[in-house]
Amino acid sequence: xxxxxxxxxxxxxxxxxxxxxxxxxxxxxxxxxxxxxxxxxxxxxxxxxxxxxxxxxxxxxxxxxxxxxxxxxxxxxxxxxxxxxxxxxxxxxxxxxxxxxxxxxxxxxxxxxxxxxxxxxxxxxxxxxxxxxxxxxxxxxxxxxxxxxxxxxxxxxxxxxxxxxxxxxxxxxxxxxxxxxxxxxxxxxxxxxxxxxxxxxxxxxxxxxxxxxxxxxxxxxxxxxxxxxxxxxxxxxxxxxxxxxxxxxxxxxxxxxxxxxxxxxxxxxxxxxxxxxxxxxxxxxxxxxxxxxxxxxxxxx
Amino acid sequence: xxxxxxxxxxxxxxxxxxxxxxxxxxxxxxxxxxxxxxxxxxxxxxxxxxxxxxxxxxxxxxxxxxxxxxxxxxxxxxxxxxxxxxxxxxxxxxxxxxxxxxxxxxxxxxxxxxxxxxxxxxxxxxxxxxxxxxxxxxxxxxxxxxxxxxxxxxxxxxxxxxxxxxxxxxxxxxxxxxxxxxxxxxxxxxxxxxxxxxxxxxxxxxxxxxxxxxxxxxxxxxxxxxxxxxxxxxxxxxxxxxxxxxxxxxxxxxxxxxxxxxxxxxxxxxxxxxxxxxxxxxxxxxxxxxxxxxxxxxxxxxxxxxxxxxxxxxxxxxxxxxxxxxxxx
Numbered sequence: 160x161x162x163x164x165x166x167x168x169x170x171x172x173x174x175x176x177x178x179x180x181x182x183x184x185x186x187x188x189x190x191x192x193x194x195x196x197x198x199x200x201x202x203x204x205x206x207x208x209x210x211x212x213x214x215x216x217x218x219x220x221x222x223x224x225x226x227x228x229x230x231x232x233x234x235x236x237x238x239x240x241x242x243x244x245x246x247x248x249x250x251x252x253x254x255x256x257x258x259x260x261x262x263x264x265x266x267x268x269x270x271x272x273x274x275x276x277x278x279x280x281x282x283x284x285x286x287x288x289x290x291x292x293x294x295x296x297x298x299x300x301x302x303x304x305x306x307x308x309x310x311x312x313x314x315x316x317x318x319x320x321x322x323x324x325x326x327x328x329x330x331x332x333x334x335x336x337x338x339x340x341x342x343x344x345x346x347x348x349x350x351x352x353x354x355x356x357x358x359x360x361x362x363x364x365x366x367x368x369x370x371x372x373x374x375x376x377x378x379x380x381x382x383x384x385x386x387x388x389x390x391x392x393x394x395x396x397x398x399x400x401x402x403x404x405x406x407x408x409x410x411x412x413x414x415x416x417x418x419x420x421x422x423x424x425x426x427x428x429x430x431x432x433x434x435x436x437x438x439x440x441x442x443x444x445x446x447x448x449x450x451x452x453x454x455x456x457x458x459x460x
Numbered sequence: 461x462x463x464x465x466x467x468x469x470x471x472x473x474x475x476x477x478x479x480x481x482x483x484x485x486x487x488x489x490x491x492x493x494x495x496x497x498x499x500x501x502x503x504x505x506x507x508x509x510x511x512x513x514x515x516x517x518x519x520x521x522x523x524x525x526x527x528x529x530x531x532x533x534x535x536x537x538x539x540x541x542x543x544x545x546x547x548x549x550x551x552x553x554x555x556x557x558x559x560x561x562x563x564x565x566x567x568x569x570x571x572x573x574x575x576x577x578x579x580x581x582x583x584x585x586x587x588x589x590x591x592x593x594x595x596x597x598x599x600x601x602x603x604x605x606x607x608x609x610x611x612x613x614x615x616x617x618x619x620x621x622x623x624x625x626x627x628x629x630x631x632x633x634x635x636x637x638x639x640x641x642x643x644x645x646x647x648x649x650x651x652x653x654x655x656x657x658x659x660x661x662x663x664x665x666x667x668x669x670x671x672x673x674x675x676x677x678x679x680x681x682x683x684x685x686x687x688x689x690x691x692x693x694x695x696x697x698x699x700x701x702x703x704x705x706x707x708x709x710x711x712x713x714x715x716x717x718x719x720x721x722x723x724x725x726x727x728x729x730x731x732x733x734x735x736x737x738x739x740x741x742x743x744x745x746x747x748x749x750x751x752x753x754x755x756x757x758x759x760x761x762x763x764x765x766x767x768x769x770x771x772x773x774x775x776x777x778x779x780x781x782x783x784x785x786x787x788x789x
Contacts, residue, residue, distance in 0.1 A: 302473075309732070310759055393598050439596040
């Protein structure tokens with residue numbers, strides 16, 4: 160009597176597919192035993208669902224102004240109160256989830272593959288290629304990220320697209336470092352030599368055999384970086400260089416609420432709670448993923 | 461020697477990045493000088509005077525020369541030389557960041573040691589969550605909420621600015637550090653007022669370094685506590701307090717220096733947001749004002765200075781690590 164579970168945890172899988180699914184099952188099981196990781200996963204899932212179903216979750220139109228209802232405190236009609244233009248803050252926070260999700264996804268999609276390719280190329284070929292690529296990486300790594308992102312946005316001009324580009328430019332070096340370190344550990348192993356002896360080109364060795372092995376450490380690193388990316392994006396929005404009004408971006412919303420912080424505290428604090436919750440979610444999940452996928456590295460980051 | 465070469469290359473990299481940023485600005489620097497109705501001949505002459513007709517490499521070399529001789533250009537917003545502005549605002553940031561790191565070390569290190577010693581307890585979990593909050597709370601939000609609660613509601617601390625408006629400009633700047641200057645002038649009332657204003661922004665910064673330092677201390681301590689020599693000490697009957705502080709804590713002092721250095725450098729970055737909230741006349745505030753006015757000379761000057769200090773502190777803590785840890789020599 161074989162159940163699905165037995166098939167998944169079979170020690171001698173019959174197909175690569177079964178092995179892969181079994182690995183996912185084990186990772187998933189280990190994650191679910193880590194309470195913080197579960198909390199993190201729930202928060203991220205909630206973020207994604209909020210972004211998807213924003214029109215149903217929002218109680219009001221996030222952009223509709225109603226000057227008669229300015230700066231109302233939280234109530235049954237407006238769960239998080241209203242801002243200085245009478246817009247419902249809860250609805251704006253809900254729609255803001257879309258912007259935040261778009262920012263972190265785009266930064267991850269832009270920066271992670273770039274860092275991955277640079278790191279793998281540097282690690283695999285070594286020599287001058289390695290020295291030049293890692294030299295550039297180290298220069299970027301030794302500079303303060305936020306300041307660099309600010310300077311890039313100043314040059315490119317304010318706006319959410321440029322904020323994403325600037326954050327991506329400052330994020331890739333960390334991924335390059337991780338990918339290079341991983342590549343160095345696999346480079347001289349026997350299975351890589353075997354593939355090479357079979358006549359595979361460098362491109363094929365890297366794409367088919369080195370890159371996939373870097374993914375788990377990349378996923379950990381990307382998840383752990385998400386909180387920083389969210390904070391930088393919110394910071395740019397707060398200063399006025401990120402998302403532009405009337406977009407309900409959380410950082411920009413805090414910036415608008417700044418003038419009312421003494422009497423109408425909810426305008427600035429509510430979006431802040433959203434930022435903290437989502438960032439914490441990514442931190443928890445990243446910590447849990449690291450414990451499961453890479454138990455050696457411990458707490459250091 | 462190799463150390464100095466990497467340092468020089470890193471600085472050159474910083475210069476290359478700021479140079480590059482200066483080039484991608486969509487504003488034509490010549491048009492900014494001559495205006496858009498200038499005849500072509502005038503435009504060309506100014507372009508030549510500014511060296512913009514030269515190849516990029518030549519422009520970069522002259523840019524490096526300018527920066528090394530302290531010529532960062534003139535700020536559009538203040539009308540002064542950027543280097544003078546920076547020299548004026550930097551001490552305010554230094555003062556805040558230094559108090560911040562002191563708070564962070566004084567609270568963060570004992571918290572981390574405590575968490576490791578009581579691994580798995582609810583206090584350990586609490587300290588872990590505080591550590592993660594340090595990565596999740598936006599600095600500007602923390603500053604805002606801090607102002608609303610501790611200044612406006614409870615009136616425990618002073619509001620924005622370095623001193624009350626009443627005292628503004630009453631001590632002559634000698635070092636630029638208002639705490640030191642007021643002591644030199646013997647103005648104890650202003651000294652007290654300045655501490656009163658400094659405590660909240662410095663605590664906000666301190667929170668972020670505390671979170672990081674406590675997290676790292678905990679992880680270093682756990683490493684040590686799992687070593688065999690610690691078991692030996694316990695078997696010999698050494699009291700737990702001595703096991704922790706005399707045996708396990710000693711070897712982590714050196715790596716902690718690196719962590720503290722990194723954290724201190726990170727505070728310079730964090731001060732950008734905190735200064736904006738607290739109207740603190742430091743380099744962060746200067747940078748944000750410049751950003752909003754598209755004042756590129758001031759932006760790039762501030763970026764260079766913050767970047768250089770950041771690199772400097774990192775390298776110093778690297779060197780300290782090597783000097784203090786016999787294994788790394």
